[in-house]
Amino acid sequence: MTEHESCRELLQGLSAYIDNEASENICREIERHLEECDNCRIMLDTTRKTISLYQTIDRADQMPSGIEERLLKTLHIDDAWPGTGDDASIETS
Amino acid sequence: MDKENPASIEALQTGDREAYARMVELYSPKIYRLVLRMVDDPLEAEDILQETFLNAFRAIQKFEGRSSLGTWLYRIATNQALMHLRKRSPTLVSVDEPIPGLDDPDQMRELVDWCCLPEEEFMTTETQAKLKEAIQGLTPALKTVFILRDLHHLTTRETAQILDISESAVKTRLLRARLQLRDALSSYFTELVKETDND
Numbered sequence: 001m002t003e004h005e006s007c008r009e010l011l012q013g014l015s016a017y018i019d020n021e022a023s024e025n026i027c028r029e030i031e032r033h034l035e036e037c038d039n040c041r042i043m044l045d046t047t048r049k050t051i052s053l054y055q056t057i058d059r060a061d062q063m064p065s066g067i068e069e070r071l072l073k074t075l076h077i078d079d080a081w082p083g084t085g086d087d088a089s090i091e092t093s
Numbered sequence: 094m095d096k097e098n099p100a101s102i103e104a105l106q107t108g109d110r111e112a113y114a115r116m117v118e119l120y121s122p123k124i125y126r127l128v129l130r131m132v133d134d135p136l137e138a139e140d141i142l143q144e145t146f147l148n149a150f151r152a153i154q155k156f157e158g159r160s161s162l163g164t165w166l167y168r169i170a171t172n173q174a175l176m177h178l179r180k181r182s183p184t185l186v187s188v189d190e191p192i193p194g195l196d197d198p199d200q201m202r203e204l205v206d207w208c209c210l211p212e213e214e215f216m217t218t219e220t221q222a223k224l225k226e227a228i229q230g231l232t233p234a235l236k237t238v239f240i241l242r243d244l245h246h247l248t249t250r251e252t253a254q255i256l257d258i259s260e261s262a263v264k265t266r267l268l269r270a271r272l273q274l275r276d277a278l279s280s281y282f283t284e285l286v287k288e289t290d291n292d
Contacts, residue, residue, distance in 0.1 A: 011195045015268040042204040043275075046282075049208045050275040051243050053215055057224055058244045063125040067139055071121055074143050075150065077114045 006033050010040045018048060102162065105153050117146060120163060123245065124170045130240050131174040133229050141177060145170040160254050167247070168255045171237060178233045190230075192272045207282035214285055227277035231270055238263055239270035 010033050016022040017030050034041045072078040104112035124145055129138035148169050156165055193202060214220065228236060241252045242263070249267075253260045 008195065011192075011272065012268070015264060015271060018271075039204050042206045045206060045208045046204070046279065047271055047275045050278055051271060053224060053278075054228065054239075054244060054274070056215075057221060058126065058130065061126055061129060063122040064135070067125060067142065068117065068121055070139070071117060071143055071146060072114060075113065075117065075146055077110050077117070 007037060007040055010034075010037075011043065014044065014047060017044070018051070102156065102158060105162075106156070113150065116149075116162070116166075120166050121146070123163075124166060127167065127240060127245060128170055128174045130228070130244065131171075131233070131236060132177055133225065137177060141170065141173045144173050148173070160251075164247075164251050164254055167241070167245075167251075171241075171255055175233055175237065190273050190276075192269060192276065195269075195272060205279070205283040205286055207279065207286050210282060210285055210289065214282075214289075220281075223278065223281050227274050230277060231273060235266050235270040235273065238266040239274070242267050243271070 010030055013022055013026050013030055017027065022030065034044065069078065101112055101115070105116060121142060125138060125142050128141040128145075129135060132138055132141065145166065149166055152169075156162070160168075228239070231239065237256065238252060241247045241255060242249070247255070249260045249263045252263045256263070
């Protein structure tokens, strides 16, 4: 197998490896290849970093206050939380 | 996603307003975050959030519990958001970017390790804008899978149920989304590495 083919195989298995879903055999092959191939090690590290950067910005995006209130009003249930015990059915029209 | 208490589903199906309010309180922040990331517009995201719960309320009688309530809501929200994206550019045909090394092994090029950049470089306004631009550059199909799997931590199976695609399609899309985002960010971060090295 050429070096490029090994790198391509690693790329195809990269997601499963990152998610700990690759089989033991595949993990061993990937780790062996990573020891010899700097480029693929960088590919793995930068892909992990990419995911983690998106997770960080996503956690910072909270729903602005006011949206839930407007939503409950639109759905005509703004008086139902916290529980007021009204059993009237929901209007959705 | 957790399975709900059957009693709460029953309460929703009998029109218990408190159960509806509880469902909104529990799921609206997650659904808002999901659709905001998909459409990248706070006003549109709020519209989609409202449409999602209105549609859910109308259809709750048909909910059979084959998936969790959360997965069901995510499915409605994702469909609404995809519909909004299609309305924005109805004639645009989405094409995945070729990924160096994956689509053409000979394109594998020398990579720069930008993980070593100082942590504050990843927090700048410019970097945050770059991250948002890169994710909006993905096709809706790839973007949705990336958001559901990597940002909302749904399983491959849940994501497949939400999008009505096979689990293997989810895996393929996730790989392409991750590599395309990595690639889109790399040119920017590589420049930063060079600037840091020159300082």
